Amino acid sequence: MEVEVKLRIPDPDSHQRLASVLSSFHLQTHLQENVFFDGARGELSSSRSVLRLRFYNADSRCVVSLKGKAVIVDGVSRVEEVEEDFDVSLGRACVAEPWRLAAVDSGLVKRVVDEFRVEGFVCLGGFRNVRAVHEWQGLTLELDETQFDFGTCYEIECESDDPESAKRLLEGFLKENRIPYSFSAVSKFAVFRSGKLPD
Numbered sequence: 001m002e003v004e005v006k007l008r009i010p011d012p013d014s015h016q017r018l019a020s021v022l023s024s025f026h027l028q029t030h031l032q033e034n035v036f037f038d039g040a041r042g043e044l045s046s047s048r049s050v051l052r053l054r055f056y057n058a059d060s061r062c063v064v065s066l067k068g069k070a071v072i073v074d075g076v077s078r079v080e081e082v083e084e085d086f087d088v089s090l091g092r093a094c095v096a097e098p099w100r101l102a103a104v105d106s107g108l109v110k111r112v113v114d115e116f117r118v119e120g121f122v123c124l125g126g127f128r129n130v131r132a133v134h135e136w137q138g139l140t141l142e143l144d145e146t147q148f149d150f151g152t153c154y155e156i157e158c159e160s161d162d163p164e165s166a167k168r169l170l171e172g173f174l175k176e177n178r179i180p181y182s183f184s185a186v187s188k189f190a191v192f193r194s195g196k197l198p199d
Contacts, residue, residue, distance in 0.1 A: 001080055001081075002159065003077070003160060003161070004077045004157050004160070005157065006075055006076070006077050006156075007182070008153070009180070009181055010154070010180050010182070012152070012154070015154040018143060025136045026133070028133050029131065029133070030056055031128070032129040032130075033055040034052055034126045035053045035095050035125070036052050036126050037122065037124060039116060039118035040120040043117060048068060049069070049116070050189060051101075052189075060088075062087065062088040065082065066112055067080070070187050070190075072187065076164070084107065102119070127188070128146070128147045131143070132144075137173075141170070143155075146191075148191065148192055148197070151196075155184055158170060
């Protein structure tokens with residue numbers, strides 16, 4: 001179970017101000033491309049699950065993930081997630097021809113095929129994300145600029161075993177630096193599927 005604090009930043013100016021405030025804590029920035037798949041008969045989505053291929057930094061790495069049963073309450077996200085590294089060139093081939101996924105040599109994909117009785121895959125599309133990673137107060141903060149075909153969202157995330165404490169600390173930091181925020185109410189994938197930015 002992945003547990004994260006997710007706070008939405010309302011606009012590019014606030015995102016830039018937050019990036020500036022966090023600059024001395026910056027570790028690295030990842031350019032991510034996220035591509036999602038379902039079974040040809042909706043086998044994953046009907047179980048509130050999705051298969052994702054994530055490409056990092058111009059194809060330097062690829063990771064396949066199964067995410068399921070996501071719930072976000074008061075800015076705390078809980079989602080079942082399993083992931084494994086995936087060959088980059090094979091990942092690109094699966095994006096171009098999703099039928100290839102069902103035949104790949106991947107323990108996770110084989111589990112999806114067996115568990116969800118998937119006979120074939122369809123590509124749902126995806127979005128890009130610029131993720132700046134920071135180490136602050138013992139927490140790993142991820143400042144995201146997510147680029148959908150229909151607009152851009154900004155968010156700060158923090159994975160934690162004690163999300164309520166992490167949220168209090170992060171909220172205090174944002175208030176102290178006068179960065180506006182709200183609790184994220186839906187996942188990036190849900191935003192992507194809705195086809196519009198959250199209100």
